[in-house]
Amino acid sequence: MILHKMVVENFRQFRGKQEIEFIAPGNDHANVTVIFGENGRGKTGLFRAIMFCLFGEHRLSQDGDVRRDELQLVNVSALVSTPGQPVRTSVELEFTHRGQTYRLRRAILGMQDENKIIEEEDEKRLYVVTSDGNTESVSTTEIDTVIDSILDRRVKDYFLFGGEKIERLTRASIAQRREISAGIRNLLNVDALEKAIGAVGRVLKTLEKELSNSSHEELSRLLKRLGDNEAEQAGSRKRLEELADEIRLAQQEIDKTDKELIKFNEIRHLLEKRRSLEKELQDLEQQRDEALNEMRNLVLKTTALIVAPTVINVFAHIEKQKQRGEIPSEIRRDLIERIITEQRCICGNEICEGTDAYSHIIAWLKRTSDVSTQDAALNLWRYLAEVRNHFSDDADLVEKQLQQYGNRTSSMANINRGLDNVRNQIGSSERQDATKLDRQRKKLQESIISLEAEARTKQIQLEQLHQENDRHRALLKEEKLKVGKNDELSRRSILARDTLDALEGIYQQFTHEIKELIGKSATQLFRELLDKEGRENLRTIVVNDDYSLQVLDRYKKPFLANISAGQRQIMSISFIAALARTASRGENIEVPLFMDTPFGRLSYEHRQNLIN
Amino acid sequence: MNDDKTLFQDVNALIMEKLNAYPDDVRELAIQAIRLSEARHPESAVADQLQSIVRRLAKQQEGDDQ
Numbered sequence A: 001m002i003l004h005k006m007v008v009e010n011f012r013q014f015r016g017k018q019e020i021e022f023i024a025p026g027n028d029h030a031n032v033t034v035i036f037g038e039n040g041r042g043k044t045g046l047f048r049a050i051m052f053c054l055f056g057e058h059r060l061s062q063d064g065d066v067r068r069d070e071l072q073l074v075n076v077s078a079l080v081s082t083p084g085q086p087v088r089t090s091v092e093l094e095f096t097h098r099g100q101t102y103r104l105r106r107a108i109l110g111m112q113d114e115n116k117i118i119e120e121e122d123e124k125r126l127y128v129v130t131s132d133g134n135t136e137s138v139s140t141t142e143i144d145t146v147i148d149s150i151l152d153r154r155v156k157d158y159f160l161f162g163g164e165k166i167e168r169l170t171r172a173s174i175a176q177r178r179e180i181s182a183g184i185r186n187l188l189n190v191d192a193l194e195k196a197i198g199a200v201g202r203v204l205k206t207l208e209k210e211l212s213n214s215s216h217e218e219l220s221r222l223l224k225r226l227g228d229n230e231a232e233q234a235g236s237r238k239r240l241e242e243l244a245d246e247i248r249l250a251q252q253e254i255d256k257t258d259k260e261l262i263k264f265n266e267i268r269h270l271l272e273k274r275r276s277l278e279k280e281l282q283d284l285e286q287q288r289d290e291a292l293n294e295m296r297n298l299v300l301k302t303t304a305l306i307v308a309p310t311v312i313n314v315f316a317h318i319e320k321q322k323q324r325g326e327i328p329s330e331i332r333r334d335l336i337e338r339i340i341t342e343q344r345c346i347c348g349n350e351i352c353e354g355t356d357a358y359s360h361i362i363a364w365l366k367r368t369s370d371v372s373t374q375d376a377a378l379n380l381w382r383y384l385a386e387v388r389n390h391f392s393d394d395a396d397l398v399e400k401q402l403q404q405y406g407n408r409t410s411s412m413a414n415i416n417r418g419l420d421n422v423r424n425q426i427g428s429s430e431r432q433d434a435t436k437l438d439r440q441r442k443k444l445q446e447s448i449i450s451l452e453a454e455a456r457t458k459q460i461q462l463e464q465l466h467q468e469n470d471r472h473r474a475l476l477k478e479e480k481l482k483v484g485k486n487d488e489l490s491r492r493s494i495l496a497r498d499t500l501d502a503l504e505g506i507y508q509q510f511t512h513e514i515k516e517l518i519g520k521s522a523t524q525l526f527r528e529l530l531d532k533e534g535r536e537n538l539r540t541i542v543v544n545d546d547y548s549l550q551v552l553d554r555y556k557k558p559f560l561a562n563i564s565a566g567q568r569q570i571m572s573i574s575f576i577a578a579l580a581r582t583a584s585r586g587e588n589i590e591v592p593l594f595m596d597t598p599f600g601r602l603s604y605e606h607r608q609n610l611i612n
Numbered sequence B: 001m002n003d004d005k006t007l008f009q010d011v012n013a014l015i016m017e018k019l020n021a022y023p024d025d026v027r028e029l030a031i032q033a034i035r036l037s038e039a040r041h042p043e044s045a046v047a048d049q050l051q052s053i054v055r056r057l058a059k060q061q062e063g064d065d066q
Helices: A043-055 A076-081 A140-150 A163-168 A174-188 A191-212 A217-261 A265-301 A303-323 A333-342 A356-367 A371-427 A432-484 A488-529 A532-537 A565-583 A604-611 B004-009 B011-019 B024-038 B043-065
Strands: A002-011 A014-021 A087-097 A100-113 A116-129 A135-138 A160-162 A538-543 A549-553 A594-596
Touching: A002 A043, A014 A076, A043 A087, A043 A100, A043 A160, A043 A594, A076 A100, A087 A116, A100 A140, A116 A140, A135 A140, A191 A217, A191 A488, A191 B024, A191 B043, A217 A265, A217 A432, A265 A303, A265 A371, A303 A371, A333 A356, A371 A432, A432 A488, A488 A538, A488 A565, A488 A604, A488 B011, A488 B024, A488 B043, A532 A538, A538 A565, A549 A565, A565 A604, B011 B024, B024 B043
Parallel strands: A160 A594
Antiparallel strands: A002 A014, A002 A087, A087 A100, A100 A116, A116 A135, A538 A549
């Protein structure tokens, strides 16, 4: 989809008919349009017009909690100037896709009813210019399908978005994970596979229900346990979703309260300070969590540190024996044994029992060990020398991580103290209405903290249930196989289970491959867009298993928490472009990228790279 | 790792290819499940049709075992 021209009529700020051309016809190289204007001049209005025309959407993601009936698309001054008359508001978009030209038009009628403005859908038309130059009309019922085949509405938010959206992609929140997950799933286009998994799952459930009523006692018992486990898992998952929604709603309430509070001039400076401190705290929390994750990853690698004193002692002991010439012994043990048996030295002197020389040799023989033990000791010495060398590096690494974690925690404590102070000042304001609102806000914040704690506990429970489920499944399969020899129902159930596992395995494999592909492509774009300094330090974008984004530095360490706001935007744009590239399936990208909100935080070099 | 073009040319064809690594009866049931899912039938209707396929494949396996 290449946008060419848009005509708006009485739409938002645009009174009468107005037109914008996105690209000079015939000039395929000029593919970037920059819309520049002061606040309130209608930049977002144009974005809204595109979303309305293509998908019939009235609200944008950045509208937040603004209600649908609070948003008018019709130009208000046009309504005021024609009292009692409806005003037609329309948007017409001309675009090409894979060489074909399309003209899409959507209109609504706006009417003033006492103090309210009512908007009703009026017209939706799509024309396609055929290769012979004729224009054909697409039937109204088919319009959405045609538009979806050009730019699927499920992924539209990745390509037509507000600046707020782009920022959210790099924040490790539930909202972020949901967005990226949805994007990747849409991109996969594996609807049939998803439906097949669901259908085979249903078959299996029916068969296992029948089996649990059968006469096989052990089978029934295992199936019941499995059923209970799955029901518990479903309950936990449902609760996790509820918790995520509750957190989101509480956050929305806080935002609303903030909007009310900011109206009180007396405390505005305190509110601004609180907001800035809270933002700082949020960033620190993210950095602390990353440090914690890093430490978790280090656990396996640095386990040997626990036995470091023993390793050092054993190494020192063998080393001492080596230095004394006992390992490897300078004299061969078999030679000494021969001297004792023959009672004659290699120089020819007799060595008789009871002499000093004989006693020395026996003492040496007792002290020393045989060749195989010596070899083993030497091998151990070499191995321990290698292990010992890592101790210092690993200990440094652990210490550094602990320090980082400690620093973050103590910075958080400082900010929390500052926040308490500001909160107290807001709370003791003379404006009773403000303090009341602030108390509400505090309650909401407390509720978010407890909801998040519950979500963490539920997540751990879910993981434990999952592990338990795996064990039950293995036992169940064994039992089914035992029974299955003479039982068709068991065989059917085994087949359904194996098929479900196969389909789920393939699904997982696909998701993983896509994540790698997008990560690779995003990294390539990211490196092209970054400035020289950024390129030196930031190396790889990784799409994590939980669909959060991470950026690794030159030491392959997670670095997301430390990157600048500009780099975050560059990272997000790289991810979105990688999605577009992957969605275009290796062909030329024909997806529009409409970004509302200029990249104000970008440095000169970043902007230049992006434009290039 | 496939390149972009191969990976997305035909997702379902690629899934079928991956199913070659599984036993015959599993592969057949999975392929039928995907084919039935490609049509616009609801999930429950697909499941109903799969029941008889599962029965047939289990019977067939019993015959093979004997």
